[in-house]
Amino acid sequence: MNTKSVKVSNLTKKYGNFKAVDNISFDLEGDGAIAYLGQNGAGKTTTFKMMTGLINPTEGKVLIEGIDVTKNRTKALMKIGALIETPEPYAALTVEEAVRLAGELKGIKKREVIDHLETFGSRVKIPGLDRKVGTLSRGQRARVVFVAAFLGNPDIIFLDEPTNGMDPAERKIIRDVILEWKKEHMILMSSHLLQEVTDTCENILFINNGKLLLQDSTRNIESRFNSKSLKVDFLKSVNTNNLKEALDGFASDVEPQTEKSAIIYFDGDLSNRVKILKAVQTVGDVITFSEYGSSLEEAFVNLIDEKSQAK
Numbered sequence: 001m002n003t004k005s006v007k008v009s010n011l012t013k014k015y016g017n018f019k020a021v022d023n024i025s026f027d028l029e030g031d032g033a034i035a036y037l038g039q040n041g042a043g044k045t046t047t048f049k050m051m052t053g054l055i056n057p058t059e060g061k062v063l064i065e066g067i068d069v070t071k072n073r074t075k076a077l078m079k080i081g082a083l084i085e086t087p088e089p090y091a092a093l094t095v096e097e098a099v100r101l102a103g104e105l106k107g108i109k110k111r112e113v114i115d116h117l118e119t120f121g122s123r124v125k126i127p128g129l130d131r132k133v134g135t136l137s138r139g140q141r142a143r144v145v146f147v148a149a150f151l152g153n154p155d156i157i158f159l160d161e162p163t164n165g166m167d168p169a170e171r172k173i174i175r176d177v178i179l180e181w182k183k184e185h186m187i188l189m190s191s192h193l194l195q196e197v198t199d200t201c202e203n204i205l206f207i208n209n210g211k212l213l214l215q216d217s218t219r220n221i222e223s224r225f226n227s228k229s230l231k232v233d234f235l236k237s238v239n240t241n242n243l244k245e246a247l248d249g250f251a252s253d254v255e256p257q258t259e260k261s262a263i264i265y266f267d268g269d270l271s272n273r274v275k276i277l278k279a280v281q282t283v284g285d286v287i288t289f290s291e292y293g294s295s296l297e298e299a300f301v302n303l304i305d306e307k308s309q310a311k
């Protein structure tokens with residue numbers, strides 16, 4: 001079987017009586033980037049660990065391209081690359097030694113590892129190959145593990161918070177690699193940076209308290225929740241009281257940001273949004289009028305709220 005696929009069936013991980021992952025099932029197939037989202041402690045890392053055979057499920061199973069990870073871990077691992085939890089490669093090794101060790105563990109030829117370091121490594125600006133891993137910053141160490149995860153051109157790549165601890169420039173490098181690689185690979189990634197998810201992933205799996213809440217396209221999830229906050233920028237300073245007065249009846253709150261800008265909260269109703277747009281123009285010359293914050297963020301909070309109200 002050559003199609004990239006991950007099939008998770010009734011996956012459960014119990015610690016004592018606590019279910020860190022609770023009967024999760026999903027089927028992923030083909031190229032593209034999928035986000036695995038959830039609050040802290042939702043069970044994301046535990047799922048990643050089971051998908052890569054680092055821990056065994058209490059119940060259920062994971063098939064990577066038809067190969068059962070628990071029964072045939074070595075064969076399944078040949079199909080995947082993974083960056084899971086805070087990357088901590090051996091501190092005493094040099095960058096080159098750490099990546100070569102990862103290559104050896106996957107049975108990849110030394111020449112291929114060197115080529116990968118030269119091409120992919122320089123692409124993600126891997127730190128000096130002779131630097132000791134223990135002397136690197138968190139973001140630099142994360143990039144070393146990122147390079148190792150892509151060794152051997154694996155079909156499927158699991159990235160658990162790949163940009164954790166990285167600065168904006170480092171995050172951009174990683175985002176560009178994901179955008180390029182997802183064209184010919186399957187990438188399943190978790191992230192707390194929802195803008196990063198909107199930029200890179202076309203599909204999303206939401207989990208909460210170990211259970212799968214929702215699986216849908218990023219576009220559908222975003223459009224299910226109209227943005228309820230808007231940002232307006234004026235050419236010149238405006239009087240806050242005038243602004244509040246003009247928006248009375250349509251906006252639930254108005255929060256000035258600077259003398260020339262404000263955040264407007266409303267019920268998300270599109271006809272109210274039109275009224276707000278008209279009203280702000282009576283107060284001053286408007287330069288920009290746009291959604292404030294990520295609508296995925298809004299969706300995320302709403303989903304968690306819906307679930308807790310349903311209990």
Ligand SMILES: Nc1ncnc2c1ncn2[C@@H]1O[C@H](COP(=O)(O)OP(=O)(O)OP(=O)(O)O)[C@@H](O)[C@H]1O
Nearest residue numbers: 015019020021038039040041042043044045046047
């Ligand atoms: N070895 C363990 N023993 C007991 N409980 C555990 C163990 N590993 C994880 N847990 C618990 O399982 C739950 C899920 O943890 P997990 O690390 O999978 O969450 P997460 O979604 O990755 O969170 P975060 O976003 O904070 O990384 C948490 O409540 C955690 O405390």
